[in-house]
Amino acid sequence: MSLNVLDCTLRDGGYYCDWDFNESLVGKYLSAMSLAKVDIVEIGFRFLPQSKSIGKFAYCEDDFLNSLSLPGNISYSVMINASELIDHAKGIKAAVNLLFTDKKNSPVDIVRIATHFKELEQCKEIAKNLNKLGYRVFLNIMQITLLDSKTISEMSSDVRKWDLIEVLYFADSLGNMESESVSMIVDSISKEWVNEIGIHTHDNKNQALSNTMKAIESGVSFVDATILGMGRGAGNARMEDLLVEIVSKGYDKYNPDPIFPLVINDFSRLKNEYNWGPNIYYNLSAMYGIHPTYIQEMSGDQRYSSEQMLSAINFLKDVESSFYSFESMIRAIPRSLGDQNGDWSAKNWARGKDVLIIGAGPSTKLYIDEIIAYIKRKNPIVLCLNINEYIPAKLVTAYVACSEWKILAECSRYLDLQKPIILPLKNLPKELKKLLSNINILDYGLLVKDGEFDISDNGCVLDRELTIAYALSIATASGAKQVLLTGIDGYEASNPKQLEMISRLEQYKNLSNAKPIYALTPTTYPIEDKSIYMSERFDQMALLLETGKYFKLVCGAGNEDAEEVKRLTVLYTLAGAKGLDISANVEVVKACKEGVDLAFSLAEEFDINLKIRPFILVSVGMPGDHHVRKAVINLDTCIKCNLCIPVCPTDAIPESLVVIKDKCIGCDNCSAICPRPDIIHYEHNQRSLRQLLPECLKAGAEQIELHAAVSDDETIMDEWRLVSEVCPDGHISMCLDRLHLSNFAFENRIEKAKEIAKERLIIQSDGYPMSGGADDYNTTLQAVATADILNKKFNMTLRKRTNTLIYKKTNDVNQLLSGGTNSLTAKLAQQAGVKFQGASIGTFARQIVKEIVDDDDFYKNNKLIKKGYLIAKELVIANVGEINE
Ligand code: SF4
Ligand code: SF4
Incomplete structure (x- = not known):
């Protein structure tokens, strides 16, 4: 009688190493299989994608198999679990087509379907679809010892009628088969089955080899084994022993010699590592019909003492445990105290x-x-x-x-x-x-x-x-x-x-x-x-805030004059500013980035040690917020008094009185001085933030600020969530003031903003929005007062003993002083005992270097730049002290 030997080491042994075998071992294994004249190598499973990370032999994708040097004198099979395909949401056919292409394009010859008796009916469709694709199909019935002789015969008859299966395998899944039951099963199958029969044995009771030999004697012509018995639970019949045995019975085509070095040099090491093979626990599990996975899990986990394992077996023998269930295992393990x-x-x-x-x-x-x-x-x-x-x-x-x-x-x-x-x-x-x-x-x-x-x-x-x-x-x-x-x-x-x-x-x-x-x-x-x-940059920013060294130049949320932004950036980067707050406009971001680059190239010449690049932050705002609106003068009603021209801090109002939109920062100065209320109105710059913000980040911005001083809380928080989502790894800032919000609403909005941004949150406490310009204490008073409100709510705690508020060791909320900030802001805050993590200065910062920024010779004259940066530096130092890079 002809015999076919199938080695399934990589498939069944994969249960121990998550199917992650190393390349050199696989090379040696395949060549040993070829020299030993093994007929079929079951190279692994073909699982559907799993969430757990497992090795390539769990999927055996065609591309992967083609990358191996597969000897030509072997047929290759993969195993599939019927239950996986039966449960597939799109149905069996779709699952088969997901896993397999036409046989012509695959190195796989045989697909072995592993199934329990209860799933048998659905296996027909699996086999039909595999047949259609051109594969040889074997069927492997698991836990056959749970079936009686009549059921086995009927099952064999059913499968024969499908006319789809080449070899009908049975597996001693629980490892409790005796030699008499081997003969009984083979006889029961043979009554109705005309094709070949195969066997897969387990070694729980040290009988895998003898059962395999008995099966051959009874008429089985396909037999499984693995190197050193490597396989789930107690393992399988050992290939090296099987080949010696069958050669002695006259099957002298086979040669066990090439397997021995593999056993001694490679698989012994794996066995030491994973410890498969028969032992008292597997023996007991076989005796009591307990699924071997219980034993494998307990042995592999290494948490359980021998007493606990024996006690668990004792529990499992009295409950249904022929299928593995983690819950049963948990219930089975006795608790230590x-x-x-x-x-x-x-x-x-x-x-x-x-x-x-x-x-x-x-x-x-x-x-x-x-x-x-x-x-x-x-x-x-x-x-x-x-x-x-x-x-x-x-x-x-x-x-x-x-x-x-x-x-x-x-x-x-x-x-x-x-x-x-x-x-x-x-x-x-x-x-x-x-x-x-x-x-x-x-x-x-x-x-x-x-x-x-x-x-x-x-x-x-x-x-x-x-x-x-x-x-x-x-x-x-x-x-x-x-x-x-x-x-x-x-x-x-x-x-x-x-x-x-x-x-x-x-x-x-x-x-x-x-x-x-x-x-x-x-x-x-x-x-x-x-x-x-969350990068080094994030940490740099966090450190700047922690040490109070963060100075932010505000170029104006509505200022789209890219050239002006670039020049301001050059001066303030050299001066030590670490934040550049600009309009959310890609061209402006690019100009700002160029300004930073230019400053870094000039730094050496000016003997300035710049290390940390400033953070480019783009400002966006809600409709109604001052920072993102543009003034429009109605020339039909304007009386041409020209009072607005000199008060505009950005020269946005020319003699023609047509406001230059790129320059207008929506500061309100013009409408405040205009003699009539119906001449100047504001338009909000409507932009799709979801599209615009990623473009700005791609262009070089790293942070985003939302100007949120309007009353619509719900809309604000929707926008804030969007900002947080778009900029997940950088700080995000919310600019709030008390001109538009009550103290309570101010605090409440910060609470909500913090829930979303967590440690990425910065609050720009905007004292009196856009009121900067004058360099006196009164102008900056509200910036300090607003910061004080925030501190009392978030950064201070009540010392019960003295009934006084003291600062917490670490801030709950980082805040920047803003809105009327000037060279006296930090001084006033210090005098008032108000802590802050940085200063954000716009109008005043721009004003003090305006002449230099407007100079036509700006790029031609380094002396001019030096003069400008020294002016800027004084302002930076006045607010955050020396920046020692
Ligand atoms: S004064 Fe302010 S709001 Fe008016 S045009 Fe100038 S920048 Fe715009
Ligand atoms: S201040 Fe008012 S009325 Fe006078 S020029 Fe400006 S817009 Fe016209």
Whole structure:
């Protein structure tokens, strides 16, 4: 009788390494298969896209397979799970066509459909569509030992009638098949089945090989095996043993010799790493009809003691467990108690700091450079969940572990890390404690109690030993400002582990002492995300605000005179301004950028050490806001008194009295002096922000300011959300005043703005909008007073003992003084004890260099530029002090 040997190492072994086999191993494996004369290699699965990150052998896409050196004397198969295709939203046919092209264009010869008996009927359609595409189709019936002889015969008869299946396989999924049942199953199939029969055995009871040989003896002509038995659960029949055995039975086409080096040099190492193969637990699971995944999960998790595993098996044997269910497993695991009171108190350990928790998910590896850069930039407290090969120990503040098995597995490496290890020492057995005697342990307690989540200074109570929950407890108890996560990627939506983790996170969020949590790398959990790319520029800006060194030149939200903006930019960049507030107009942004470049090229010549480029901010406003409107003079009613011409700060009113729109900044000076109220009116510059703002950012702007001093709260917040969305990684500013808003409305709007922008928020406290020009205390009084209102609400707290307001250590809201700002603003604020994070000056700043900016020889005469920048510098220093770059 002819025999066909199928090796499915890469497919079944992939359960251990997430189908991520290295290239060199695969090369050696394929050439060994070819030399051993193995007939078929099942090279992997062809899964539909999964949310979890898994290796290429889980998908076996044609392009990927074509990139491998596939020996020509082998047929190649892939396995599909029938359930995946049956559940596909667009139906079976669409799912098949999504996964497979015409056989002519694919290196795959055979598709093996893995199915349970209950899904058999739908497999017909899968097979039909695969046949149509030209593939050979094998059908693999799982958990056949659950069926009686009659059912097996009827099933075989049904499948025969389809006339679509070349080989009917049966699999000993639970690993509990005895040799008599092998013969019974083969006989039952043979009664109705005329084509070939195949077998896939499992080694729970060390009988995979003997069952395979028995099947051959009974008439099976397709047999599976894997190198060193690598496969789900206890693994499979070993290919090296099978070949030796069948050669001895006369199948001398096969040659086991090329397999041996592969076993010794490569797969032994994998076996040490993943530890598959028969053991007492798999043996018991086979005896009791427990799905081997329970055992694989418990063994792989390394959290469970042998007593816990035996106790779980004891539980599972009495319930339906022939299918794997995470919920059943959770119910099966007996809980250890532990102790909530560790010897170490986490209190204030990370007070006011960010705590970054690094998990082991694939995104940590994927974003490792960004994570390292982030740590270096932000200097957070770094907690690493167990040992993580990708993060250098020098960047880790402490390692966190709470699973006894994980601690046992990693404790020999703790000493080399030279970092504290936070773990629940009291929960560990004596022997393990001994191994930790020379390690710097911070003993944070852990008590495991069903459904509970409680955090105290010395320990926590958790529903189970979940390292992330333990680390969250430490961060919380230690007074962290916020918790950031990387490598906490999550599972696919239907995975019960996902549901469990979501429920733990919700439980945490509901604690009264919970800290804000953000994910820096992609996650499927409902955690708000923050970009890990939030860049060096963001930090530079944050530092300028923190140190009060942020001076912003306001060129005018409505000022579209690109040339004037460029010249002002040159002078104020040289003078040390770090913000350039300009109209949201792409041409103006480009001109501003050119001005910055020119200033940097002149800096050396003037012996100025410029390092941080100023931030270009574009201003946009709501209809009705002063900053974005343009004056229009009605020449029919105008009495031509010309009073408006000299009061215009931007020379926007020529003798013709036709306002130059590019120059008008909507300041109101003209209408204030005009003898009649019906001559001058204002037009709002209507623009589509959704289109305009990204264009401005693309042109070089990094921040956006919304002028929001109008009463329509709802519309304002819609625009603000848009601004936040368009500029997710930069600071965004809201300009507010009390001329148009009551104190209450002013504070209320800031609250709402903060909810959306969080730490990106800047409030431009606009004392008396556009009232600048004069350099006296009275002009700047309202700027300081408005800032004081904001501080009292957000940045100060009541000291109960003395009943006085004092400043908080860190600001809740960053604010810039604005609206009537001049050279005396900072001085007045200091005298009044009003803190601010920067100054924003428009009219006065432009006015003091106007003559130079208007000079025709501006670019020809560096002396002129030098003179202008020295004037500007005085104003910068008067407000934010020397900028020492
Ligand atoms: S005075 Fe102000 S509002 Fe009037 S034209 Fe000049 S810039 Fe525009
Ligand atoms: S101040 Fe009024 S009336 Fe006089 S010129 Fe200007 S627009 Fe005309």
